[in-house]
Amino acid sequence: MxxxxxxxxxxxxxxxxxxxxxxxxxxxxxxxxxxxxxxxxxxxxxRKVILGYTVLLAHDDSLEEIRAVTLCDIDTRMTQQVIRRLRDFLEIQEICATSGVWDLYLALECHSLSDLDKLLHGISSVNGINKIQTHILLSRMEN
CATH class of the missing domain: 1.10.10 (Arc Repressor Mutant, subunit A)
Known part of the structure; x- marks a missing residue:
């Protein structure tokens, strides 16, 4: 820390x-x-506290990609190998360890549903991942 x-x-x-x-x-x-x-x-x-600088775009459906959340059940003896392999997928924006039934949370962004389908096949084929569950994010709730 x-x-x-x-x-x-x-x-x-x-x-x-x-x-x-x-x-x-x-x-x-x-x-x-x-x-x-x-x-x-x-x-x-x-020190890797600042990892980069970014642009926040106004909400515009034409700029949005397909966003999804994937939950992974993994062989916890292989956690580091699984995470290293998942980092190879450019569409995975974030990887978090979780408590509860699922071991990992993945935030995904793809250009199309077919790209998402290919990504999910790739994720599920990673050695050490037992099963995944994916939820496509439909809309953002504004405050």
Whole structure:
């Protein structure tokens, strides 16, 4: 587990609000120098706290891909091998360990239903995966 300083936590809060904010603006908001902000961001990237920067798109059906959630029951003696193999699938956006009946949660994004079908066949053929259950996400509920 990574331990963050209060100023690092504040920096991450600001970056979550707007990842394109300038270093100068961050320095002003945090009350530190631009060089300190740059060094802190570099250290957070090196420590794998910051994995990247992204663009959030407005909700637009024409931009959406097929999104799904897959739950996996695995041979827990093979957890690391299964996870390494699952990381080879570019369509898997997230892998989480879970409690309860299922061992892994996978967040998936595909271009089409046929691509999703191929992906699910690939996932289910991974050595160590006993069974999977998939739920296609139909719509996002806005607050």
């Amino acid at each position: 990574v331990t963050l300083t209060p100023i690092e936590k504040s920096l991450l809060v600001e970056l979550r609000k707007d990842a394109r904010v300038t270093v100068s603006s961050l320095a002003y908001k945090l009350g530190i120098t631009r060089a300190t902000v740059t060094n802190m961001m570099n250290r957070l990237e090196e």
